[in-house]
Amino acid sequence: MFKKGIAFMLSLLLVAGLWQPRPSVQAEEPLKVNAAAAILIDSETGQILYEKNADKMLGVASMTKMMTEYLLLEAIKEKKVTWDQEYTVSEYVYKISQDRGLSNVPLRLGEKYNVRELYEAMTIYSANAATIALAETIAGSEANFVKLMNKKAKELGLEKYKFVNASGLSNKDLKGMHPSPGTPKDENMMSAKTTATLAFHLVKEYPEVLETASITKKKFREGTDDETNMENWNWMLPSLVFAYEGMTGLKTGSTDFAGYCFTGTAERDGKKLISVVMDATDDKGKGDHKARFTETKKLLDYGFNQFDRKEVIKKGATVKGYESAPVNKGKEKEVAMKAGKPLVVYVGKGKKTNYNKIFRIESSENVDSKKVQAPIKKGKVVGFITLSPQNGSELKYIEHKEKNHAEVPMVAAKTVEKANWFILSMRAIGGFFAGIWTAAVDTVTGWF
DSSP: OHHHHHHHHHHHHHHHHHHSOOOOOOOOOOOOOOOOEEEEEEETOOEEEEEEEOOOOEEEGGGGHHHHHHHHHHHTTTTTSTOOOOOOOOOHHHHHHHHHHSSSOOOOOEEEHHHHHHHHHHHOOOOOHHHHHHHHHSSSSHHHHHHHHHHHHHHTHHHHHEESSSSOOGGGGGTOOOOOOOOTTTEEEEHHHHHHHHHHHHHOOOOHHHHHTTTTTTEEETTTTTTTTEEEEEHHHHHHTTTOOOOEEEEEEEEEETTEEEEEEEEEETEEEEEEEEEEETTTSOOOHHHHHHHHHHHHHHHHEEEEEEEEOOOOOOOOTOEEEESBBBBBSSSEEEEEEEEEEETTTTTTOOEEEEEEOOOOTOOOSEEEEOOBBBOOOEEEEEEEEEEOOOOBSOOOTTOOSSEEEEEESSBBOOOOHHHHHHHHHHHHHHHHHHHHHHHHHHHH
């Protein structure tokens, strides 16, 4: 009997052991980027794939030059400046250019240099004096140029920024000649999200910047006494020490105040990404010029390897449930519509996501917002379809902060002319009698 009791107890312990909860599988550690702030976005839509302290204002150092590049390329486009236009070196630019402790090409006092060679020195070699020379070319003085920088930032919808000079140097390094009304303690600052937004506009509106930003090395003033080897500070470009497949640009930056920073652009398999790391460090938390590239690699690998780029709506496609839109005062009461461009979203690999679709009419003030106003030309934007995931996740973008969802314009598939007074009158009469008939039917129905 005693033995049977022991056997029974052992059986109970064995069964209890089988029902012990299994140790939980540890969740995969999220992406860890060693930087004070970082962000990763799609360069075509601005969809945010990763962010860390993305709204925190930090020093940006020479990433400031992206705004100078934008304003120069805009001035070229508007024919306010030409590539062959010559600039005569001022005393300020000369003194800065002679400081070889800064990234510079030597510029001789009173000598002429054309805009293209100054632009290449700025974009490839991050030459500071050449950048100030371009600012003086565009605005007459660096102080005036700084005003343009802050004005353009506002126009582009940037939110967290402070531009105090054109180059990104600390004002204290400008030898007492910093733009007024700044002080020697002032620094250029942006958030990671603002930096990414600036890069987003730069490469979208002026993609030619990447043609220069991707040049690994070039000689400045080749064949002269001032010949300088300009080696790109972006060491992730092909053939350089941290070469990364698909790397196309864009801008490094480093000062004591900002630490080591980098805005990278890369393209693989139809995906185009923009990454930003600010004040990058090694695994021990120490600032390191190499860290900005190792941490950028983490970001870009994450974007390329962990996401699928899905075309939710194709350009020219009709959208189920939204094949047409009602028309106000048109010969036809509806207008067929189709997608004016593709709607692309990034989705985590292996994840299936369904989307809610919402349509809104593109209408002017004081016009029926539930109908498209006639006349309507073929190809005209008549409204927008927006997406939001059904699984509760969020599509976040660097722009359209108030919506946080994807959007595609819907265009008229054909022309709809405005109805003449006779047609409109007949419709009004028809509507009047239809209303009477409906009321009469309701009354008769009420009798029974």
